[in-house]
Amino acid sequence: MILLVGSSSDRVLKYFGHFLIKKNKEVVFLNQANLLNKIQIYDNHFSIGSQKYFFNEFTGVLNRIVALNSQNQYSQRIHNALKILSYVTSMEIANVLNPLRYSVTNDSKLYQITNLKLEHIAIPTSTVLAKTNIFSLFQTKVRYIFKSLSSIRSIVKELDPCNYNQQANHSSDEPVLFQELLHGLNIRVHIIKNECVAVSIQSSKIDYRYDYGDRKFQEYKLPLVIKAECISIAKQLKLNFCGIDLIKAQDTYYIFEVNPSPGYSFYEQNLPDNKISYALMKALIR
Amino acid sequence: MILIFNDNHQSTLSFLSYLDKLNLKYLSLTIDNIIDDVIIKDEIGNNLKKCIWLFKKQKVDFSTITGLYNRIAFIGMDKFNDFIEEDRSYVQSEWWAYLIFRINDSNNPCNKITNEMISGLLYQFPFLYKEAQNIGFTVPKYHISTCYSSISQIFENNGRFIARNNLYNSNDFRLSQSLDKDSMALIEHVEGRPIFIHIIGEQLWGTVDIGINKKIFQGGDTIKYQSIALIKKLGLSIAELIFKLTDEGNLVLYNVSAFPNWLRSAQDNLDQIYNALALRLLNDNNTCR
Numbered sequence: 024m025i026l027l028v029g030s031s032s033d034r035v036l037k038y039f040g041h042f043l044i045k046k047n048k049e050v051v052f053l054n055q056a057n058l059l060n061k062i063q064i065y066d067n068h069f070s071i072g073s074q075k076y077f078f079n080e081f082t083g084v085l086n087r088i089v090a091l092n093s094q095n096q097y098s099q100r101i102h103n104a105l106k107i108l109s110y111v112t113s114m115e116i117a118n119v120l121n122p123l124r125y126s127v128t129n130d131s132k133l134y135q136i137t138n139l140k141l142e143h144i145a146i147p148t149s150t151v152l153a154k155t156n157i158f159s160l161f162q163t164k165v166r167y168i169f170k171s172l173s174s175i176r177s178i179v180k181e182l183d184p185c186n187y188n189q190q191a192n193h194s195s196d197e198p199v200l201f202q203e204l205l206h207g208l209n210i211r212v213h214i215i216k217n218e219c220v221a222v223s224i225q226s227s228k229i230d231y232r233y234d235y236g237d238r239k240f241q242e243y244k245l246p247l248v249i250k251a252e253c254i255s256i257a258k259q260l261k262l263n264f265c266g267i268d269l270i271k272a273q274d275t276y277y278i279f280e281v282n283p284s285p286g287y288s289f290y291e292q293n294l295p296d297n298k299i300s301y302a303l304m305k306a307l308i309r
Numbered sequence: 310m311i312l313i314f315n316d317n318h319q320s321t322l323s324f325l326s327y328l329d330k331l332n333l334k335y336l337s338l339t340i341d342n343i344i345d346d347v348i349i350k351d352e353i354g355n356n357l358k359k360c361i362w363l364f365k366k367q368k369v370d371f372s373t374i375t376g377l378y379n380r381i382a383f384i385g386m387d388k389f390n391d392f393i394e395e396d397r398s399y400v401q402s403e404w405w406a407y408l409i410f411r412i413n414d415s416n417n418p419c420n421k422i423t424n425e426m427i428s429g430l431l432y433q434f435p436f437l438y439k440e441a442q443n444i445g446f447t448v449p450k451y452h453i454s455t456c457y458s459s460i461s462q463i464f465e466n467n468g469r470f471i472a473r474n475n476l477y478n479s480n481d482f483r484l485s486q487s488l489d490k491d492s493m494a495l496i497e498h499v500e501g502r503p504i505f506i507h508i509i510g511e512q513l514w515g516t517v518d519i520g521i522n523k524k525i526f527q528g529g530d531t532i533k534y535q536s537i538a539l540i541k542k543l544g545l546s547i548a549e550l551i552f553k554l555t556d557e558g559n560l561v562l563y564n565v566s567a568f569p570n571w572l573r574s575a576q577d578n579l580d581q582i583y584n585a586l587a588l589r590l591l592n593d594n595n596t597c598r
Contacts, residue, residue, distance in 0.1 A: 063454035064435075103493055104455045106433065106476050113430060114439045127427040130402075131409035137353055138413070148354035151407060155348045173406035175399055196392075197400045198349060198407035 024080055025307045028053040028112065029087030036087055038288035042300045048308070051076070055088055058104035069111050078111075083118040083307030085264075086126070087284055118309055120215075120264040126283040128260050129174045133200060136278050139256055143248045144269070144276045147205060153198040157182065166204040168229060179230040202279070204229070207272030210243055212250075213287055214257040214265050215302035221245045221253075222290045232289075240293035249276050256281060263306065310373055311335040311590040312415070314343070316380035320570045324378075327583040333591070336369060340381055344388055344404060351411065360411065376417040376590030380568055381408065382426070417592050419509075420567050423544035431543060433476040434496065437565050444539045445531075446562040449497035460492050470495035478564050480551060499561045501553035504528075505573045506536055508548045509585045513537065514578040517554065523575040532560060539565065547586070549573070 025043060027036050031054045043050045053071065061071045068077040088109055113122040128135045136146055148165065151172065171177035181204055209224040209231050223243035228234035245253070249269075256278070257265050266285030270277045287299045311328070315321050315337045328335050338347070348363040360371035384405050389397040409422045425431035438448040453476070454460050464470060464485075472485035473494040484498045503518040504526050513533055515526030528536075540548040549569030552560045571582050 058455070061455060063456060063459060100455060100491075100493075103475055106429075107435075107453055107455065109428075110430070110433065110435045110476070113428075114436060123428045124424050124430055127424055130427050131406040133353065133406070134410035134413050137410070145355050146353065148357070149352070151349060151351040151353075151410075153347070153349040153407070155350055171399075171403060171406070172410070173399075173402035175402050197403045198351075199403075 024049040026051050026081045026084040030089050033087050035286055035288050062104050062107050078115045082309050084112055084116055086112045086119050121262050121283050125261040132280050143252050144278050147277045148203040150201045151198045167201040168204050169199055169201050172200045205270045205272040207270045210269040212253045212267040213299050216263050216306045218302040219250050220298045311376050312374045313337040313378045314381045315339050320572045321380050374416050375592040377415045378419050379412050419547050420545045434478050441562050444535050448562050452495045455493050464488050469498045471498050499553045501555040504552040504554045506550040507569055507574050512585050516575040525575050
C-alpha cells in the first residue's frame, strides 16, 4: 500500500493519486489538515482517530507535508500533529520519498549546490550582497539575475542594465543572491532512485515558470556523464526523489538548485507520456 | 582569528573571558550585530570563494578565520520588526539561508548547521531518543498523542511522567503533578542524579550534579564510544548530553544539545574544556579530533 501525505490542495498529490488509482494501486491519502486531536504513535503503528496504520504495511510514502506558519492555538495543535507525522515518516516508516530530515537541503540553495562534489556540472558564478550597493556588479561585463537564497519561491529577474542609474545605488538590508545570467537551455532533471527523466524547456523568458506563452517542453537526452552526475547529486543529498534545475550554456551544464519536493506534474503534463509517474510508482512499490 | 556568533549566554560569555585571559584574538558578533551592522560581499564560483564582511569598519576576511564557534540556533522573527509584516517571514528565511551557507562554508565551524537542525528534528525528543537507542543508549519510555483523553488516561493510570505540550527537548525533568489541556507527550520520569557529558571532537568530560556541588563523573569506555558515535551520527562536533544516573548505576539519556552549557561542568573540567575548544577553534593540530 502506498501512503500519500500532505495537503489536499497539493497538485502533485492529486495528479499522482489519480495516476495510482487508474493503475489500480492501493493508496491511502492523509490530509495534513485533518489531524487535529487525532494522531497517536505506538511501537509498531500510528493511529488517526480509530484507524490504525502499521508502519510495515506501507511499501512507500510520498511525503509532501507542508509546514504551517501561524501563531494561533488551533494551528499550534495542528503544528504539533504535523511534527508527529513528520517524525513517523522520517524515522519509523521505510522507503519515504523524502524524509523530512533530507527535505530541507534547499532551505539554503547556495549551501546545497556549493557542498556538492561535482566533476562535470558547473556552479554559476554567484555573489551575495547585503547592505552594500550593487555598483560593483555593473563593473564587469557579466549580466546578473537575482533571486531568493532560501527555498521560498521568488521570480527570477535580471538586474537590468537599462536601469543602471536606478539600480546601481540600491542596496538591500537582507542578503540577496545574484547569479551570472546564462543564456541557454533550461533542463529539469527528475531523479527517482536510479532512474532519470530529463525535460528541456525552451522559453524566451528568464523564469520559464512564468512564461505563459510560447514555452516548449520536450523530453531531453542527457549525456551519460551528466546523467550519472545527477544521480550522484541525488545520492549525495540522500534524496530518492528530486528535481534538479540545470541550464546548458555553451556546452556546459550549470546547476542552480535541487528541489527535494519537486512539482513534477507541471512538467509531465506537458509531455506525451507518464515516465516520471511510472518511475515514482515503481519506487514506492519497491 | 576566531569568529564567534554569540548568543550572549553565560556559557558563551564565560568562554570569551577565557579567550581574553589568554590574549587570543577573536571577533564576537551577536545576531543583532550581523543583521544590523554587517556589510556583506560573498562571492562563489568554480575555483572562487571570497567572503568579506565589514563590521563597524573592521574587515572580516573569512579566509583568515581559523574557526567559527556558532551559538546561533535560529533567527527569531522579532529581529525583523522594522519590516512590513508580509515581508518578515521572507527576510527571516533569506537571512537564515545565507547564514546556513556562511557558517557551513567557513573554516572549521563548531557546530555546522545540519539537516537535523534545519528540519528541527534535532530539537525533538522522539528523534533523539530513536537515534540514541540505535546507538545502544537507554532512553526513557514516552507516549505521544494529540488526543487529550488518551494522554490523560495514561497519566492517571501510571502517574510518574514528565508532561510536555510539544515534542521539543527541554532540560526540565521534574515529575509532573498534573496535566494541562495542551499536554501531548508523557516522558517516563526516572529517579536519579543528573549527569552532564560535554564533548569536543573526541574528547569528553563528565560531571555529576550532587546538589550544591558538582563532581567529575568517570564514565566507562562504552559511554564514551556511544556518546561520540551519537554526536557523529547527528553531524555535531561539540555537544552536551544529559543523563539520569539511577541508584542501580544505569544511565538514561534525556537530552542532547548542540549548544552546550559548559557551565554545567565541574569546575575542574571547565578549564580543560575551554582549552580544548580554543585549540579547536585555532585549528591547532594538538587538539584531539
